[in-house]
Amino acid sequence: MTITQQRQLAPRIYEMTLSGHLVQEMKKSGQFLHIRVPREDMLLRRPISINHIDREAGTCRIIYRTEGEGTKVFAQLQAGEQLDVLGPLGNGFDLSQIQAGDEVYIIGGGIGIPPLYELSRRILALGAVPIHFLGFASKEVMYYTEEFKALGECRFATDDGSFGVHGNVGNLLLTALAAEGYGDNPPAAVFACGNNGMLKTVDQLFSDHPNAQISLESRMACGIGACYACVCHIADDETGQKSVKVCDQGPIFPVGKVVI
Numbered sequence: 001m002t003i004t005q006q007r008q009l010a011p012r013i014y015e016m017t018l019s020g021h022l023v024q025e026m027k028k029s030g031q032f033l034h035i036r037v038p039r040e041d042m043l044l045r046r047p048i049s050i051n052h053i054d055r056e057a058g059t060c061r062i063i064y065r066t067e068g069e070g071t072k073v074f075a076q077l078q079a080g081e082q083l084d085v086l087g088p089l090g091n092g093f094d095l096s097q098i099q100a101g102d103e104v105y106i107i108g109g110g111i112g113i114p115p116l117y118e119l120s121r122r123i124l125a126l127g128a129v130p131i132h133f134l135g136f137a138s139k140e141v142m143y144y145t146e147e148f149k150a151l152g153e154c155r156f157a158t159d160d161g162s163f164g165v166h167g168n169v170g171n172l173l174l175t176a177l178a179a180e181g182y183g184d185n186p187p188a189a190v191f192a193c194g195n196n197g198m199l200k201t202v203d204q205l206f207s208d209h210p211n212a213q214i215s216l217e218s219r220m221a222c223g224i225g226a227c228y229a230c231v232c233h234i235a236d237d238e239t240g241q242k243s244v245k246v247c248d249q250g251p252i253f254p255v256g257k258v259v260i
């Protein structure tokens with residue numbers, strides 16, 4: 001794919017727009033791209049979620065945070081340069097049960113937020129009502145707040161209290177559910193992506209919910225189900241031997257399915 005734009009959204013957070021035929025294969029939200037770092041000594045691809053798909057324009061966007069060497073190389077790339085991209089990979093969010101008028105919770109933390117943008121756009125397109133619960137480390141590293149607000153109601157939390165509710169997104173959710181009497185008015189669906197602590201909270205809070213889905217992050221190598229680098233244990237397995245591969249059976253699972 002060709003990089004058509006790269007811009008910095010916040011400290012260490014970048015948005016990259018890519019164009020190429022591969023966009024026509026991108027049909028679901030929650031899938032990811034496995035991107036080769038254009039440096040010969042880096043053999044493993046880096047998994048990055050698809051943030052926005054525009055099939056008409058033939059472009060897609062990713063948002064990433066620089067962590068180690070690979071993502072630092074990505075941040076130095078310029079418009080016009082080419083990237084070797086494998087994808088779209090993974091199962092994607094299942095929206096088959098969503099109906100017009102449904103209230104849908106979209107819960108994201110930090111660098112788990114990017115795939116939720118395309119998800120929220122699709123939920124809105126189905127006539128449902130997305131309500132976003134988004135958590136960041138601080139006001140300084142917030143991004144895409146206006147973009148999410150344009151799609152629906154947003155509630156924010158920051159770990160240091162510099163914007164929105166003080167604390168993590170789990171606290172934000174617990175406060176909102178307690179205040180609004182969750183039992184009387186449950187959302188039709190719940191979708192979440194973020195760190196394992198946040199996903200654990202969602203997994204427990206919505207354990208009985210019929211349509212709650214979480215997107216897991218795990219270290220990957222091949223990205224296509226061949227190497228078993230990304231396995232995760234199944235929750236209701238007494239032997240502790242059964243596992244799923246996050247890359248091709250996930251990254252999205254119903255709550256209660258895997259051990260987080």
Ligand SMILES: Cc1cc2nc3c(=O)[nH]c(=O)nc-3n(C[C@H](O)[C@H](O)[C@H](O)COP(=O)(O)OP(=O)(O)OC[C@H]3O[C@@H](n4cnc5c(N)ncnc54)[C@H](O)[C@@H]3O)c2cc1C
Binds near residue numbers: 064065216
């Ligand atoms: C399905 C999926 C979707 C993701 N989506 C995004 C996204 O949209 N934006 C974003 O910023 N990050 C995302 N990540 C995390 C991202 O893949 C890692 O931050 C990135 O691979 C780090 O690479 P690095 O070379 O900078 O770091 P290094 O630590 O130098 O990486 C060394 C190796 O570890 C792997 N690795 C390191 N951290 C992770 C991690 N958290 N998950 C998986 N592999 C890791 C790398 O791929 C590489 O092979 C996603 C991860 C997964 C599994």
Ligand code: FES
Binds near residue numbers: 221226228231245247
């Ligand atoms: S990364 Fe190879 S099987 Fe999942």
